[in-house]
Amino acid sequence: MSESPVWQPTASRDALKSRAQQLAYVRGFFCERDVLEVETPVLGRHGVTDLNLDGISAGVRAGGVQGGWLQTSPEYPMKRLLAAGAGCIYQVARVFRNGERGRRHNPEFSMLEWYRVGMDDQALMAEVADLVCGWLGCERPVQRDYRQAVFENAGFDPMEISDGDLKRFCEQWLEPEQLTDLSRNDCLDLVMSFAVEPKLGFDRPVFITRYPAAQAALARVSQDQGHPVAHRFELYINGLELCNGY
Structure with a gap:
């Protein structure tokens, strides 16, 4: 009995298709609401100040820059855009967190993050419900x-x-x-x-x-x-x- 070659991916085509459909759904959802998609750096000069998040350092040596960190979330660069007047923005980002691996966690994963100007927590919860329940087809929370x-x-x-x-x-x-x-x-x-x-x-x-x-x-x-x-x-x-x- 032979083992599967190690080069083969673990994601099935059905999983890849479902993920692509989900990304298309997310982009359509925010496009309808005039929320701008942005892309910020995955690699930054600094990590985060949150003591509960364990970042992954990067050994960068280029142009006088040394060190660096893979970002635990796109929060800081997105907030810079927000403070500079970018308005409502969202991003599907690759992020990295050390010490997290298991059935529900992985050191590298995708994160959807968005910021809405002028919304309070109740309005934001309503939008989260629209997004999640629209995709899952479940009852509202x-x-x-x-x-x-x-x-x-x-x-x-x-x-x-x-x-x-x-x-x-x-x-x-x-x-x-x-x-x-x-x-x-x-x-x-x-x-x-x-x-x-x-x-x-x-x-x-x-x-x-x-x-x-x-x-x-x-x-x-x-x-x-x-x-x-x-x-x-x-x-x-x-x-x-x-x-x-x-």
């Missing part, structure tokens, strides 16, 4: 806030639980000594990954909204029942996060 989702699936209030009780809850996944140096947000990420995300979006797609302010990144923050929350969202279908925005 419902909205549930982060606090509600954690309470229903993990059994505690993430806004009120003490740091000590939160770490004790996480001992079902890590040993106490492994939890010592983890922050409150690190522990909440564990809860989201292991107790909440696997249960989301099976009846129909769901937007998780109103994250704790400490997880706001660059999102706007407001008060909700005495707690600061971020105006950002993530979309889940069948336990998988498909996108996030703010």
Whole structure:
């Protein structure tokens, strides 16, 4: 019994065709909305400041430039265009993240990123729903806030639980000594990954909204029942996060 030659690609023609159709759909979707397609560098002089993203360095030696980084997302160069007056823009980019490989992750992958001038988070969620549900032919997402989702699936209030009780809850996944140096947000990420995300979006797609302010990144923050929350969202279908925005 012979093995298949190693040069053969793993993608079937059906998969290639489906991807091509998806790209055509995305381009048509944004063309109808007058959102301009752009292309920014994959290789940059600098990486990102986000401590949660592990970039891949590049050994460039050309024209007095040394080093460089493969981009973890097109965010920075696209925001430069946005700040320079490019208007609403989108891009399907090749991006790179170290330390991520498995059934759902790969060090190199394609990312769709877009920016809409003048849209708030609610309008952007509606556009995300148009895009995703138009392609998948599924029901439009419902909205549930982060606090509600954690309470229903993990059994505690993430806004009120003490740091000590939160770490004790996480001992079902890590040993106490492994939890010592983890922050409150690190522990909440564990809860989201292991107790909440696997249960989301099976009846129909769901937007998780109103994250704790400490997880706001660059999102706007407001008060909700005495707690600061971020105006950002993530979309889940069948336990998988498909996108996030703010």
